[in-house]
Amino acid sequence: MSEFSSFLSRSASKASDDTHRWKIAKAIATYDAAVATTKANQFLDWQAARHLAAAIKNYTLENLADLLEQFESNFTARGGKIFWAATAAAAAKYVVQLAQQRQAKKIVKSKSMTTEEINLNAQLEQAGIEVRESDLGELIVQLAGEKPYHIVTPAMHKSKAEISQLFQEKLQAPPTESAEELTMIARRHLRQDYVTADIGITGANFIIADAGAISMTENEGNGRLTMACPRIHIVVAGIEKVIPRLTDLSLFLPLLATSGTGQEISCYNSIVYGPRRHDEDDGPEEMHVILLDNGRSQLYHRPHFREALRCIRCGACLNACPVFRTIGGHTYNVTYQGPIGAVISPHYNGLPQYQHLAFASSLCGACSDVCPVHIDVHHLILENRVEAVRTTRQSWPWRLAMSMFAWMMRSRQRLNLLRRLLHWSQPLLFLVPSNRRQRVPRLAAKTFAELWKENK
Amino acid sequence: MNGAREQILQNLRKGATPDSTRPGLPQHEDVALYRNFAPAQSNPLQTFAQKLAALKGEFYQAPDTAAAAKILRELLPAAESLPHKNKFAARHPAPLLDRICAADHWLAENVQLIEPQKISSPDFAEFSIGLTTVDFLVARTGSLVLSTTTAGGRRLSVLPPFHIAIATPAQVVISLDEALNAYHARGEAERSSYATIITGPSRTSDIEKILVLGAHGPKRLTVLVVG
Ligand code: SF4
Numbered sequence: 001m002s003e004f005s006s007f008l009s010r011s012a013s014k015a016s017d018d019t020h021r022w023k024i025a026k027a028i029a030t031y032d033a034a035v036a037t038t039k040a041n042q043f044l045d046w047q048a049a050r051h052l053a054a055a056i057k058n059y060t061l062e063n064l065a066d067l068l069e070q071f072e073s074n075f076t077a078r079g080g081k082i083f084w085a086a087t088a089a090a091a092a093k094y095v096v097q098l099a100q101q102r103q104a105k106k107i108v109k110s111k112s113m114t115t116e117e118i119n120l121n122a123q124l125e126q127a128g129i130e131v132r133e134s135d136l137g138e139l140i141v142q143l144a145g146e147k148p149y150h151i152v153t154p155a156m157h158k159s160k161a162e163i164s165q166l167f168q169e170k171l172q173a174p175p176t177e178s179a180e181e182l183t184m185i186a187r188r189h190l191r192q193d194y195v196t197a198d199i200g201i202t203g204a205n206f207i208i209a210d211a212g213a214i215s216m217t218e219n220e221g222n223g224r225l226t227m228a229c230p231r232i233h234i235v236v237a238g239i240e241k242v243i244p245r246l247t248d249l250s251l252f253l254p255l256l257a258t259s260g261t262g263q264e265i266s267c268y269n270s271i272v273y274g275p276r277r278h279d280e281d282d283g284p285e286e287m288h289v290i291l292l293d294n295g296r297s298q299l300y301h302r303p304h305f306r307e308a309l310r311c312i313r314c315g316a317c318l319n320a321c322p323v324f325r326t327i328g329g330h331t332y333n334v335t336y337q338g339p340i341g342a343v344i345s346p347h348y349n350g351l352p353q354y355q356h357l358a359f360a361s362s363l364c365g366a367c368s369d370v371c372p373v374h375i376d377v378h379h380l381i382l383e384n385r386v387e388a389v390r391t392t393r394q395s396w397p398w399r400l401a402m403s404m405f406a407w408m409m410r411s412r413q414r415l416n417l418l419r420r421l422l423h424w425s426q427p428l429l430f431l432v433p434s435n436r437r438q439r440v441p442r443l444a445a446k447t448f449a450e451l452w453k454e455n456k
Numbered sequence: 457m458n459g460a461r462e463q464i465l466q467n468l469r470k471g472a473t474p475d476s477t478r479p480g481l482p483q484h485e486d487v488a489l490y491r492n493f494a495p496a497q498s499n500p501l502q503t504f505a506q507k508l509a510a511l512k513g514e515f516y517q518a519p520d521t522a523a524a525a526k527i528l529r530e531l532l533p534a535a536e537s538l539p540h541k542n543k544f545a546a547r548h549p550a551p552l553l554d555r556i557c558a559a560d561h562w563l564a565e566n567v568q569l570i571e572p573q574k575i576s577s578p579d580f581a582e583f584s585i586g587l588t589t590v591d592f593l594v595a596r597t598g599s600l601v602l603s604t605t606t607a608g609g610r611r612l613s614v615l616p617p618f619h620i621a622i623a624t625p626a627q628v629v630i631s632l633d634e635a636l637n638a639y640h641a642r643g644e645a646e647r648s649s650y651a652t653i654i655t656g657p658s659r660t661s662d663i664e665k666i667l668v669l670g671a672h673g674p675k676r677l678t679v680l681v682v683g
Contacts, residue, residue, distance in 0.1 A: 023664075030665040042491060049489045052482055059481045065468040078649065084461040136671055137662035155662055163663060179666040187672055194615075194672075195577035211640060221614055221658040221673020227650070228610035229577045239464065244481055246640045250633035251484060253653070254597075261661065265597045265632070268673065269653040277649050281548065281572035281609030293460070297467035306471075 003333065004356040011327040011360075020157065020328055027156050028319050034262025035316075042254060042264045053255055054374035057310035060242050061300070067209040067242045068291065074212020078274035081288045088118040088294045095120060095201070095234060096127050098288065102232060104129055104198035108190075110216070110223035111135035112203025113151050113313060114236045114292060117335045117348070120201070132193045134222035136186050143170045149329035151336055152260050152315030157328060190222070200226035200284070204237035205256065205312070207289075211246040212273065214289060217256060219267040227272060233284040235272075239291050240309040246271070252312065259314035259372040295348035304383050308343050310373040317367035317377055323360050332357060339367035343380040346388075355392065358384035419447060484633060490596065500595035500628050501681065507598025511656030512669060514678040524622070524682040525560035531620065531678060532566070532585065543579070545616075546570045547587035548608025552622055552682065572609040586616035586674075591651070592635040593628045593679070599655040600679065601635050604648035613654070619674040621654075624683045 001009075014020055039046050060067060072082050085091035099107065107129055109115065121131045121142075133142040137154035141147065143166055148154035155163070163182055167173040173185045194200075202223055204214035214235055216223050227233050243252060249269070257263040276283030299305045318324045318338030329337040334345040334354055342357035358381050367377035394402075408414045423443055446454075472478075505515040516531070518524035532545060545567045547553050557563045567587060572580070588607040590600050600621055607613045613621070629635050632653070639651065658673030669675055 027665045044489055044491050052484070052489070055479065055482045058479055062472050062478045065465045065472070068465065068468075084464055086460040086463060090460065134672065135662070136660050140662070153662065153665075158663075160664055179663040180668045182663055183660055183668040183671055187670070190672065191581060192578075195581050219658070220660045220671035222671070224610070224614045224652060225672055228614060239468075247484065247633055247636045250631065250636055251489070253632065254490075265599060265653070265655050267655050267657075267659050269655075271651045271653075273647060273649045273651075275649060277604075280604050280649060281612075283604065283610045283649055291464075293464045293467075297464055297471070300468060301471045 003353045010331040014328045038258050038262045050374045070209040080274040083290045085292045092118045092123045106130045106197045107199045108132045108193050108197035109201045110226045111138050114203050194225040194229045197230045199232045200230040201234045207242045216270045217266045233287045235289045255372040259316040299347045316370040320366040320370045339377045355388040503595040516680045521555045521559050524556050543582040545585035546583045550589045583616045585618045586612040587620045588613050590623045603651040614673050618676045620678045
């Protein structure tokens with residue numbers, strides 16, 4: 001089965017799954033309420049804030065090569081290592097080889113969609129290295145053998161009961177219906193892993209050029225532990241994550257938190273300048289930052305698409321999207337789900353088979369309305385749709401029908417004729433099987449043009 | 457250096473808009489973004505305290521070190537109630553902490569002065585309370601800014617389940633912008649390898665969006681301002 005037809009069947013089954021719909025609706029309603037309050041309480045002018053963020057990101061993208069070099073020289077001056085990865089495979093290979101050279105047995109990871117993008121866990125496990133996801137949501141999907149459901153809320157689709165069931169099976173935990181108890185089970189389960197792991201792997205929310213540092217946002221503290229205890233810290237980050245100045249964080253951190261979870265600012269925002277300095281108390285001896293391209297520089301060359309690289313992965317467009325809410329995150333079958341996923345997935349290396357995601361949108365524009373960096377998400381989806389139609393060969397009945405339709409639409413007379421034909425054929429509706437009849441729209445008795453003439 | 461570097465940078469340079477038509481880098485001051493309070497009329501420390509309380513952190517203020525020692529002593533639970541009696545509370549060497557602990561016998565005896573670099577992570581994880589100083593307190597968001605220098609390394613403020621941060625009123629700034637500017641203005645030698653902005657105790661909403669405190673970091677966060 002092609003990716004497209006399996007996408008269709010997954011969509012159909014999720015769309016009619018009431019339990020799924022209810023869980024997602026509840027989670028997003030909680031999110032929506034928090035976001036509305038925080039926007040109103042924190043920002044005097046939300047629109048001005050997102051315009052400013054977009055302008056700073058535009059500047060960044062126009063000067064991306066220089067800013068990346070600036071980051072590199074500042075960061076390496078403190079003993080940090082940089083690896084430039086053109087592809088997902090190169091990035092994963094670097095991590096696996098490093099882990100093998102350092103004889104690492106256990107790796108603890110904090111949440112990072114970029115490591116999902118390069119499919120890192122599977123490759124580390126293949127090399128015989130134990131990988132522990134430490135973010136609560138990531139731990140849940142890892143134990144369940146699933147992929148993250150949502151770029152910000154990986155276990156959005158799981159109820160307390162399902163999580164308790166999972167913890168009973170995989171962690172031999174006692175049954176409970178309390179979110180607090182479940183969180184404490186995860187806390188106890190992971191406590192030893194932070195202090196015994198050889199390597200900690202994290203993502204980066206921002207690469208800060210003038211500071212030569214990376215910044216990492218989280219709420220749980222698992223990221224801080226991952227960067228504090230193991231003797232090696234590896235960061236995997238897309239090349240577009242750059243901001244020019246450290247002080248830009250004072251805009252981007254509130255924007256990210258507000259759009260991501262409805263908080264004014266996330267609980268922990270760490271700024272990491274490099275490995276432990278000789279006069280410091282602790283911290284990793286080595287720090288490696290992997291700068292991942294994987295199709296981003298190609299996207300950069302497409303005039304309309306460059307703005308997609310402004311994305312700060314807040315997840316707001318997913319939550320706002322009526323299609324995402326209906327078909328759910330797993331249906332997309334890509335690392336980045338929802339509207340922004342529909343934009344970037346077909347362009348990232350090796351994923352042209354995801355062109356159909358351009359059609360998984362009502363083009364209502366809700367995504368563009370909420371985006372904190374003002375990306376015109378739905379127009380980019382439309383661009384992808386145009387490209388998909390241009391580059392894929394349609395079946396002959398479809399092409400015939402479309403060219404006839406175009407021919408009809410090009411003249412007023414022909415259009416009127418078509419309308420009259422349809423009108424006369426309405427009594428033939430009984431030929432349509434009754435279970436489908438509902439879907440055939442009825443024509444109005446008179447057209448707008450006719451009414452206009454009569455009433456003039 | 458690997459070949460990918462040149463290739464990626466070249467790709468990005470080729471695609472960029474010509475220099476002359478590139479947009480400039482906007483300054484933050486250009487736009488008034490936040491619902492601010494007028495700093496001159498209000499008390500930033502009070503705003504900080506309110507914000508911290510809303511985030512479920514605790515706030516105390518003491519006029520001098522003696523009073524601070526008294527508050528601290530009342531804050532610390534009985535060692536017997538904690539899992540590792542001998543590893544109760546830990547602090548790093550810092551003049552402010554030295555003074556407070558010296559002001560009270562019990563504190564001097566019970567709060568261990570540690571050298572974090574000599575303690576392995578598994579041992580560290582047994583401490584129940586970590587005492588640190590801070591770099592800044594940010595009034596508008598109720599945040600603490602810590603770096604490895606002021607917090608005795610990276611672990612002391614995150615491994616123990618109870619974090620007590622001791623600060624002075626002079627460390628209060630209005631906005632994150634101010635804190636970051638000041639931090640960035642320090643010389644390379646005075647900037648640590650790691651800084652963190654802490655806003656409330658550790659939390660998660662990963663399960664059905666229900667807020668739970670104490671996910672992996674400290675469940676309890678207390679700020680004590682002295683002076
Ligand atoms: S496209 Fe915008 S709304 Fe969507 S994840 Fe990226 S930044 Fe957030």
